[in-house]
Amino acid sequence: MNQNQQSQDFKCKDHPEKPVLFRCKSNACSEDRIFCLYCQKQNKHAQHYTEDVLSIDELDQFLIQKSQLSNGLISECQIQFQTTYVQFIIQVLWIRRQQIKTILSTTGT
Numbered sequence: 001m002n003q004n005q006q007s008q009d010f011k012c013k014d015h016p017e018k019p020v021l022f023r024c025k026s027n028a029c030s031e032d033r034i035f036c037l038y039c040q041k042q043n044k045h046a047q048h049y050t051e052d053v054l055s056i057d058e059l060d061q062f063l064i065q066k067s068q069l070s071n072g073l074i075s076e077c078q079i080q081f082q083t084t085y086v087q088f089i090i091q092v093l094w095i096r097r098q099q100i101k102t103i104l105s106t107t108g109t
């Protein structure tokens, strides 16, 4: 998997400098399905927010629970999500790890 190449697909289209924090799963939604806090503040997904929008933190919790239950993380997730969705989650978690590393390396000196 080429992480650098794939990570470009998971940036907010309107605010590419911002980390993606939310994911909309509504099939009827015409907005970008992954988006940042700025988009969220613009209420782009307000009409179906409670049903369809997940924060990445919620996905984190889901994955942590799954990884504690089983090593077969991908196959567990595939039961509930499409493969592309699982790849999305893993990619976002990887980006977040890189961001944390960057924060630690810039503030640690």
Ligand SMILES: [Zn+2]
Pocket (backbone or CB within 6 Å): 012, 013, 014, 015, 018, 035, 036, 037, 038, 039, 040
């Ligand atoms: Zn945005």
Ligand SMILES: [Zn+2]
Pocket (backbone or CB within 6 Å): 024, 025, 026, 029, 030, 031, 044, 045, 048, 052
């Ligand atoms: Zn939406």
